[in-house]
Amino acid sequence: MAQWMDSIAVNKPQPITIKEVAEEAGVSQMTVSRVLNKQKLVKESTRLKVEAAIAALNYRPNLMARSLAGGKSKLIGLAYYNPSPSYLSALLVSALKRCRDLGHHLVIEDLSDIEGDLDTSLIVKRLSSIRLNGLILAPPLSNNLTLLGLLKDMGIPVVALSFRDEESVHSSVAFDDVAAAFEMTELLIAKGHRRIGFIRGPVEHPSSLQRQAGFEKALEKHGIPVDQSLMFQGDFTFVSGLELASKMLDTASPPTAVFASNDDMAAGISAGAQRRGLKIPSELSIVGFDDTAIAAAIWPRLTTVRQPIAEMAQNAVDIISEITSRTWNGEQLHVTIDAIEIVERESLTAPK
């Protein structure tokens, strides 16, 4: 019995507080707080004393208290809605790494599949309890004006991924989808393809439309008419690619190449085509978009556009970190990453 109570007692140790650090260092709590927050107005010798005390006691500030008193919680949110698994994975890994380096924590909010359509009030409910320093919104949440409005009213700084609103009420990190899709299409044409299938992503994603625009722009430039019978609508999932493969290959004159708007769908097309006995790439070339892990995990590996997801995530974290800092001037920040890179692998060759 006594033992049992012991174990309960041990369960909740009293952590060191700022007060104890102050005593140990022989200064006031405020001075410790200043050292903690790296403020300038501390004499070097005092700072060293305080730092020594912190190290000696192995003190860790309580984020909750900090947040209550000050406002900064060191908590960054990342919200998404039905992302493709490989996009999400790339996003997470990079955001997490950056948070770790900057001493922040990432709180994930998966808003997928909430009773059919997206329920913005539920999101607001969840987000208003927890005090986030900022929120990273993945597409298609990043262009949901209702949500953006609510978040603004709540005073949560937002960084939108792959969407920039014209009024600039929130920050953004974007990529030139039009140019990237244009370049990829030119590569397909250069290889000799003329009948090119295009798998569009969900229309809620601005990127879907932009990638399509880039595709069509390249066709036009080379005098190839846009053939509506070669345009298909997917939803960024592997399964949608798989299903569209049949639909596309059942037509009277199938394309010699397919450009899917993301890697997951491209992988689906690849699996579907191979299931029907087609040789990739000799009988059908396939290219994707994103260069996520799945692009190199299937055989033949996908030729694809490298979307700088990692850089985008890192920039998003940096922006929130910047906004949270004392030196922020109130202006929203915008970053556009414009290095376009095509990763050539085995899934693309000249048509027979």
Added chain:
Amino acid sequence: MAQWMDSIAVNKPQPITIKEVAEEAGVSQMTVSRVLNKQKLVKESTRLKVEAAIAALNYRPNLMARSLAGGKSKLIGLAYYNPSPSYLSALLVSALKRCRDLGHHLVIEDLSDIEGDLDTSLIVKRLSSIRLNGLILAPPLSNNLTLLGLLKDMGIPVVALSFRDEESVHSSVAFDDVAAAFEMTELLIAKGHRRIGFIRGPVEHPSSLQRQAGFEKALEKHGIPVDQSLMFQGDFTFVSGLELASKMLDTASPPTAVFASNDDMAAGISAGAQRRGLKIPSELSIVGFDDTAIAAAIWPRLTTVRQPIAEMAQNAVDIISEITSRTWNGEQLHVTIDAIEIVERESLTAPK
């Protein structure tokens, strides 16, 4: 200028506090707090009044304040170290969903690749600042005794995935890897395979050893000697599978089938074998373990063991939720999921 200041002011709206709810309802803060925490000692009529006030004001409790005053933060941690992408993805999706349903938030801690080896002190540093209700540890963190000890000293309740320590100082959710691997191996043997390659996962993962044990047990049962030249060491990544494919197929008498300890490695083997021109499954059967997304995303699709990752994650969240509740009796909880299911797809057939 005025406009600029306006926008800053709007940026930080004053959220409703418990005090205002109390006034609105004509009761004390304490009564509101009791209603919030679903305590029994509140008269029905008062409770209704308070709930009406909460709804009217659209009040949301401040988690930070709650945590400071009480201890419960509604924050659950999920930590991992170099997981396979598809395992991580499955884990996250399920844990996130359960957290959402239970009103918790998930804080992700990616401990991968921290300066070579795992730096437990850094983890402790990060975790002692944020006040987590509990921490879910994915393998191989879940069997790191050093880490487990530190966490216990910090008073953070832990749920270990795929590992149960004998002293039961923390909770756990596990799966019978031995039996599952045994069953899969029997299927391979039933199909007629005798020379079966085995790709073991990293030895830091108890599951790796258990899967190997199940594999060898099944061989023994059927009188097939364990051939060391058919045993290979992977690290759960796609790339390790890819590399081992060459190594394995370059041997004098290659196996007719391969059992990889997870799907990512199986996919790597598949890609590597196909790159060498091998037909899957006619010239080489491949089976995996986990039934993660990648198993169905490659062609031919993988026959694999379904590891109930989703159920395990959900159980882990439930356990922390339970431990956090006022009614917890102090005992660690343990769950073992024993439904073993083999998912048969195209990657396995009888040998030629």
Added chain:
DNA sequence: TTGAAAGCGCTAACAA
């Protein structure tokens, strides 16, 4: 069944 008081650990605003 309800309320009053105290304080969780920290920082903002002011004073020295």
Added chain:
DNA sequence: TTGTTAGCGCTTTCAA
């Protein structure tokens, strides 16, 4: 450059 005071929004403890 440093310290003092007053809370942040909530729950605990104790009293009514």
